[in-house]
Amino acid sequence: MNQSIKKQIQSLKSFFKKKLLSINEDKGEITITFDQENIIESLRILRDRPEFDFKQLIDLCGVDYQDYKIAAHDEKRFCVVYHLLSLKNNQRLRVKVFAEDDEFPIFQTMTEVWPNADWYEREAFDLFGLMFIDHPDLRRLLTDYGFVGHPFRKDFPMIGKVEVRYDPTLKRVIYEPVSIDERNNVPRLIRDEGIHRG
C-alpha cells in the first residue's frame, strides 16, 4: 500500500469516524460505504474539504446485487456507486450507498453537490428503477419512449420482454411479447478462487 493511500485512509477514518460503515483498500483503490443518513452532507464534505477535495464526480452507477448477496452489506439489493476524482490531490475514491428497501429503492440526489449527477441519476433510474429524492427532472434517459420496466435489473431477461414490428393491416408499428428464446452458449460458472482460474 503506498503512502498517499495510507494517508487518505487515515484522514477518512479520523474525519468520518462512525459515519463510515466500511472502508477497505484493494488494488490501490479505496472503497468506502456510507449510510443513507446524512449522505449529502458527507459527500459535500468530501467535495469541499481541502484534504479530500473531490471536485469531480467521474461516474455514478447503479448496481443490482440480487444474485451476489454480500453479507457485509446485509444482503441489500440495490446500491449506488460514486467514483470521485480529486484533481488537486490526484486521488480517486469509490463511495457506495445501499438502499434500505429492496422493493422501492430510494436514494438522495447529488445534483446539488455535482451538477453532472443529473444525467447519471436519470440513467440509474431508467436502468435500475432507483428513485432519487428531490431530483429536478427524473425522466427516463436511455430507453425508448414509453418503455416499461428497468432493463439492467438482474430479473429482467436479456432478450427483453417486447419486440416491435410494423403491422401492415393496422398500418402502424406495434409491440408484441418476444417470440425468441434466450440463448446462452456459455454457462455462468463460479470457481473457487485460487484453485482454478482458467
Added chain:
Amino acid sequence: MRVSIVAEIKNYTMNFGPQHPAAHGVLRLVLEMDGEVIQRVDPHIGLLHRATEKLAENRTYLQSVPYMDRLDYVSMMMNEHAYVMTIEKLLQIKVPIRAQYIRVLFDEITRILNHLLWLGAHALDVGAMTVFLYAFREREDLFDCYEAVSGARMHAAYYRPGGVYRDLPSTMPQFQPSKKQRSSEINKLNKNRSGSLLDFIEDFAKRFPTYVDEYETLLTDNRIWKQRTVGIGVVDPDRAVALGMTGPMLRGSGVEWDLRKKQPYETYSELDFKIPVGKEGDCYDRYLVRMEEMRESNKIIKQCIEWLRENPGPVISNDNKVTPPSRSEMKEDMESMIHHFKLFTEGFHIPKGEAYAAVEHPKGEFGTYIISDGANKPYRLKIRAPGFPHLAAINEMTKGHMLSDLVAIIGTQDIVFGEIDR
C-alpha cells in the same frame, strides 16, 4: 388612439434531429427558442442504446472485447484498452513491455484517427468542406495500420487481457495489379508499403506534421472559422471540473489534467510529450488543443517506433490461465491443449472483487468498472463514457447562443453516440 402592432412573441420549441447531418449520429434535441436565441436544450438520447453492459454480463470476458470496439466507433482500440486494463488489474497479471509499447503506439494512432474525424466533421458543420476530405485521406493510411495488425479496418479486437493479439507484422498488405489502374500507379501506391508495418507508420509519422500544418493554414487564421468558434461555448475551469468534463474539453478551459501524465499507465511515464492547454475555454481553444495533441501524438508514435525496432520480445503474457498458448505448443503439449480448450469454452475466471481503470481517451477519461463475483463473466460492467457528461452540459453551454452556434458546440464536444448511449 394608438394601437400596438407589436405582437407578443412567445418562445417556441423546435425539434433538431434525430436525423440531421450536424447531429453526429442519432441525437435528438428539443430546443426552446426565443427567436433565434436558444433558451433551453433538452437532449433526447438513447437511440443507439444497445445495452452493452447488460450483454457483457452474459458473455465471457474475452467475448466482450469486440463489443468495446463498437462503443466509441471512431477510437476503437482505446475502448478495448480501458476494458483489458481493468481485467488485468483484477487478475493482477503483468503485460510484457513490448505489448505495452504496441498499445501506446496504437493508442496514439487511434487518437490521431479520432481527432481527424472530429476535425473534419467539426469544420464541415461550421462550413468548411475541404478539411473533411483531407482528414479522410490520412485516416485511410491509419486504417491500413489497423488492418495490417488485426485484419479489420475498424473493429480490431486487437488488445487482449495480458497483451495484444499478435506482434506487428513484418509486411504490409499491398495493392494488387488490376485492369483499371496502370502498373506504374500501383507501384507508386505500394511504394511506402514495401517494408514492415513499422516502416509504414514511420513514413506516415514523417509526413503527418506537414498535414497538420495544412489543416492549420486552412482554419487557424481563417476569418470565418474564428467568427464561428471564438467566444462560443465558453466553460470556465471550475465549472468544467464540476460538470465532469475530461480530456480536451477540460484542457481547453485551462485545466492541466491528462491521465497519461498524472496517473501514467503502460509506458507513458517513459515517453516525452507535452500537454497542450487552452486559455479561454471556447470552441477555438479546444480546437487548438486538439490540433496540438495530434502533433504530440505523432511525437509519441515516433518514440514508440524507435523503441519497438530495437526491442523484440513477447507481446502477450505467458500465463496460460488467461492467454491462449501458441498453436505449435498446442499440437505437442497436452496441458496447452487443455488450456486452449478451457479458455475458449469456459473462459477465465476473475476472483471476487471490483476495479476501475481508466485511460486518456481522445475524448476524455474512458473507464470501465467491473464487479466480479468469481465467475467467468462480469457481474456488472459499467462503462464510463467521456461524452456522456459533455453532452449533459450542452444545455449550459448553449444557453443564450444562436441556433447556428449549437452546431459548433456539438462539433467541439466531439460527440459519438456509440459511447454515450452504450
